[in-house]
Amino acid sequence: MARLQINRLTKRFGGTVAVRDLSLDIADREFLVLLGPSGAGKTTTLRCVAGVEKPESGTIRFDDQDVSHVSPAERDVAFVFQTYALYPRKTAFENIAFPLVARQFAQADIEHAVREVAQKLHIEHLLDRRPAQLSGGEQQRVALGRAMVRRPRAFLMDEPLTNLDFKLRVEMRSELKRIHSELNTTLFYVTNDQTEAMSLADRIAVLNAGVLQQVGTPEQVYDHPVNRFVAGFIGNTRMNFLPCVLRNEDGPGLHGRDGAWQLAISDSLRDAIRSRSDGDALILGIRPEDLALSTQPTDGAIEAEVYAVEPLGDRTIFDLRVGDDIVKVRTPPTFDAPQGSRLWFDVDRSRIHVFDPRTDKALI
Ligand code: ATP
Numbered sequence: 001m002a003r004l005q006i007n008r009l010t011k012r013f014g015g016t017v018a019v020r021d022l023s024l025d026i027a028d029r030e031f032l033v034l035l036g037p038s039g040a041g042k043t044t045t046l047r048c049v050a051g052v053e054k055p056e057s058g059t060i061r062f063d064d065q066d067v068s069h070v071s072p073a074e075r076d077v078a079f080v081f082q083t084y085a086l087y088p089r090k091t092a093f094e095n096i097a098f099p100l101v102a103r104q105f106a107q108a109d110i111e112h113a114v115r116e117v118a119q120k121l122h123i124e125h126l127l128d129r130r131p132a133q134l135s136g137g138e139q140q141r142v143a144l145g146r147a148m149v150r151r152p153r154a155f156l157m158d159e160p161l162t163n164l165d166f167k168l169r170v171e172m173r174s175e176l177k178r179i180h181s182e183l184n185t186t187l188f189y190v191t192n193d194q195t196e197a198m199s200l201a202d203r204i205a206v207l208n209a210g211v212l213q214q215v216g217t218p219e220q221v222y223d224h225p226v227n228r229f230v231a232g233f234i235g236n237t238r239m240n241f242l243p244c245v246l247r248n249e250d251g252p253g254l255h256g257r258d259g260a261w262q263l264a265i266s267d268s269l270r271d272a273i274r275s276r277s278d279g280d281a282l283i284l285g286i287r288p289e290d291l292a293l294s295t296q297p298t299d300g301a302i303e304a305e306v307y308a309v310e311p312l313g314d315r316t317i318f319d320l321r322v323g324d325d326i327v328k329v330r331t332p333p334t335f336d337a338p339q340g341s342r343l344w345f346d347v348d349r350s351r352i353h354v355f356d357p358r359t360d361k362a363l364i
Pocket residue numbers: 013014016017018036037038039040041042043044045192
């Protein structure tokens with residue numbers, strides 16, 4: 001168990017800045033997920049924390065100890081990768097026991113430790129099997145067991161579920177959450193899968209191009225993204241971004257390109273879009289689930305044409321054309337309308353986001 005503190009970490013590979021001035025404070029026993037697209041610098045950050053990569057500048061602290069110059073072995077963290085790399089000729093028991101055998105623990109202690117870990121992972125019945133006789137998910141549990149058995153100060157996990165098929169990944173997700181609460185250990189977890197991050201994390205740290213964008217609970221980063229990158233990266237169906245201008249004639253409103261649509265907003269919402277004046281260019285951000293569809297015109301709703309329909313079983317996504325923009329709307333699967341028909345969508349004003357197109361920063 002440890003608090004992990006990354007302070008102003010920078011790592012460069014030749015001309016590429018993989019991580020730039022990153023600071024993160026991970027609380028003792030926290031499940032922190034570092035989320036970002038491929039090449040964002042996630043693995044590099046994790047490797048610097050593990051000590052297998054040397055930062056160009058910055059410090060790493062575990063509790064009150066500066067471990068920046070401490071060897072990986074002495075840092076006492078367990079690293080779990082997407083490839084589980086089990087010893088093929090050893091049984092699951094022997095694989096899990098390996099770190100203790102290498103440290104010359106007594107046989108009885110090894111036996112006890114392996115059984116305890118296997119019980120936590122629900123793999124007691126698999127201990128006599130070799131890796132080839134185990135499914136991908138079972139192999140990943142054995143790899144986790146091998147990391148858990150020596151009770152490290154913290155776990156570092158680099159996309160450990162990536163190689164599993166979809167069903168197993170979902171299963172292992174809830175298992176990991178359960179395991180974390182049983183282990184009572186700090187878990188620093190890297191993924192590019194936002195669903196995984198949302199479902200696992202106590203807090204999510206969003207990284208893009210080596211730069212930390214936002215740190216917060218899943219609800220905070222989902223409901224209050226600080227910029228367009230976070231807003232667009234988090235969410236099953238991407239947030240809609242619509243270029244518009246603020247107009248104050250006939251009451252405050254957002255007006256789409258070429259006057260294709262208008263959305264009346266309240267005075268307080270206009271005031272919340274700080275220091276914006278009439279005619280200012282803005283980006284309206286609205287999630288597909290915060291729009292309501294209707295087959296009839298309703299007060300304040302925007303008219304659109306059905307461009308495409310995507311039935312997904314538990315929900316349907318409508319792509320609507322409004323002027324030159326396409327707006328995605330999420331509806332219950334029971335809502336139906338043919339391609340080419342006209343619909344009206346209303347916007348939940350309490351859920352809208354407004355971004356500055358010059359900086360991409362959220363204004364509200
Ligand atoms: P992924 O999700 O694809 O694993 P990531 O977010 O983990 O990506 P990193 O592997 O940390 O990203 O890479 C960050 C950047 O640093 C990338 O541009 C990558 O090409 C570069 N990079 C990483 N390792 C090296 C290396 N050993 N030599 C040169 N460049 C590297």
